[in-house]
Amino acid sequence: MNIQTKTGKPAKRKQSPARPSRAEAEAAVRTLLLWAGEDPTREGLLDTPKRVVKSYEEFFKGYDEDPMAILSRTFEETDGYDEIILLKDIRLESHCEHHMVPIIGRVHVAYLPGSRVVGISKLARVVEVYAKRLQIQEKMTAQIANAIDTVLQPQGVGVVIKAEHFCMTARGIMKPGTDLVTSRMLGCFRDSAVTRQEFLSMIE
């Protein structure tokens, strides 16, 4: 199997013996179109399997990226900065692993640095890597916090995610307007009520 990126270079996609070819993936989309009651040979749907498979490459590109590597470049010259660093309202677009429908929301990532800080865009990229996989929100919240904790070894980490699950708002129990809120607090964000409270008041 040879997956090509836009630049023509082969993507660093993990190979697994079970991974089907692109043609097989497109055939699977045709099967789902038939299942939905459609005619995959009609004009408007002819290229749909190709587009869906391409979309899947974007939705699930996080499997090919390593969040630890993203965080590994750190800076130590901070002139003794020792307050909370917070990147708030990071847009989240993920997919639930039970229904493969969108999870859309916001992520707030904070840490209290030890001796090292990381470029702020890297925090957003770590969120992106975990979001672009099939997920449950609880696990994704923990993964983001754990990755920052492991690589940066800060005094503490706090991650809060508020997100709408389309499997709940657009199907099933049909409760639009509901958000699932999850949090993972580590280090001083877990142990110190003052630090946790400061973080929570910053994201209100």
Ligand SMILES: [Zn+2]
């Ligand atoms: Zn779901």
